[in-house]
Amino acid sequence: MSRLPPVRVARAATSVRTTVQGLTRRMVPPPIGVLEMVSGLIEASTMYAVAKLGVADALAGGPRTAADVAAELGTHPDATFRLLRAAAGHGLLRQDDDRFALTSLGRPLTSDAPDSMRAVVLMIGDPRYQSVWGRLPEAVATGSAQAEAVHGVSMWELLERDQDYAATFNEAMSRLTALDWPTVEAAYDFTPFRRIVDVGGGHGRLLASMLGAAPGAEGVLLELDALLPAAEELLREAGVLSRCRLEGGLFFDRVPDDGDLYVMRRVVHDLDDEQALALLTTVRRDMPAGARLLLMESVVPPGGGPDFAKTLDLDMLLFVGGRERTAQEYAALLDRAGLTLTRIVPTISTISLVEARPAA
Known part of the structure; x- marks a missing residue:
């Protein structure tokens, strides 16, 4: 793995770039700036x-x-x-x-590039995605997701029915997981944990990466039954299947009760507060007292500056009715579920690591 710059250095560089972009935009007449943006x-x-x-x-x-x-x-x-x-x-x-x-x-x-972003571009550029963004005014007016208004079904039902788009979506999610992983691995030590449970881990790429970073750990993947065959194949190719247990089921109903670390990557942001509370309450109920919970999410920073989390927040509103959250909102949500926020670890990517433990 190539050496990554410290978070403070990467964020300082981003701040400089953002400042330069802002200055460049202010150097043109406002109507031209609007034309360039649109x-x-x-x-x-x-x-x-x-x-x-x-x-x-x-x-x-x-x-x-x-x-x-x-x-x-x-x-x-x-x-x-x-x-x-x-x-x-x-x-x-x-x-x-x-x-x-x-x-x-x-x-x-x-x-076939090692850092290919083709699947992500195909997902975002697809008319099935773009047409929902066209209803942002309606989403803001109503506070409701708009995928069903466009496609006749919710986003999750669309992915179940439309196998072509589901394949693009899942490949894009897998690619984004791989893109984030080096920054996560540089920021968080997975080796102390004996059993890592990936809740809603899709095709298992994140679990494979975590087990690669923690060779003494076992892994558990909890996902829908339909996704398990592809996950099994990926975990086999990664050479970690012998250390894995795959379980089918809905994470709102139950999670495995024998983990040391429970991980959810961009799961909670898909949910509104009440749905997120229900999920986190289930995790708190089933996880051992000494276990840890790790949420990999974008955290909305204070202030009015540009940040990817603010754009992604609108994406969540439009497609699934979810939201990105501030550090204070995460602390309050976790507290309601019987969990205590222990720390938020920033990375040089758009992901932060929100760590919690069962409340005393």
Whole structure:
């Protein structure tokens, strides 16, 4: 694993970058600034097309002309050139005369890059996702999630019915877990724990990573029955299946009662306060007295500055009726569930580690 900068250094660098971006925005007339901001939709759509059509994969081997790319992909030659030219303008490609090549920013759009973000781009750029964001005014007016208004079913039901989008969604979540992991591993020691329970751990990538960091630990994955076969395969490929127990079930009903550490990554933010309280109360009821709970979530900082948690909070409102929370809100929620907040460990990614123990 490459050496990561200290959290304070990374956050200072982010603060400098944010300040520079703010100064740049204030240097243009306000109407131009608004136009540039709203045009971000076009930039995102360009990135989505590059990933969706396989343009990045077609350029992975080196510079090519738009005609060559179009011939491989079966796309319209002139339209392909115009897409590549626009993508170069956004920094995803480099244009040299009639040839285009991937830049370092564009390379993660390929499907097989070690740091591939293609699945995340395909999830966010998909019309099934974008159409829900189009109802943000309605979500703010009503305080209610809007996925059902768009798709006729809740977000979770959509993922059950639409296997194509579910595959994209699950791959994106797995990729984001892998993206966060180095920063989590650098900030938290998993070796003291004998049995780590991943509650709602999806395909098991996080559990595999935690067991890799704690070779003396056993793991338990609690997930819906439908996701367990894929999780079993991933854990087998990671070489940790022999140390794992897979359990199917709903985490609102029960969690395994023999863990030392209970982990939930971006689970609580899917829930409103009453749902979150119900889940945390179940965890508190079933976990041993000496165990710890670790929530991997974005924590909303105080003040009016920019922060990813504030954007993600709107995403939760729109799709599932959940929310991101401040440190004070986490402390209050955990207290209501019979848990005591022990610390919040920041990382250099968008994840913070909210640690709690059963209240005395």
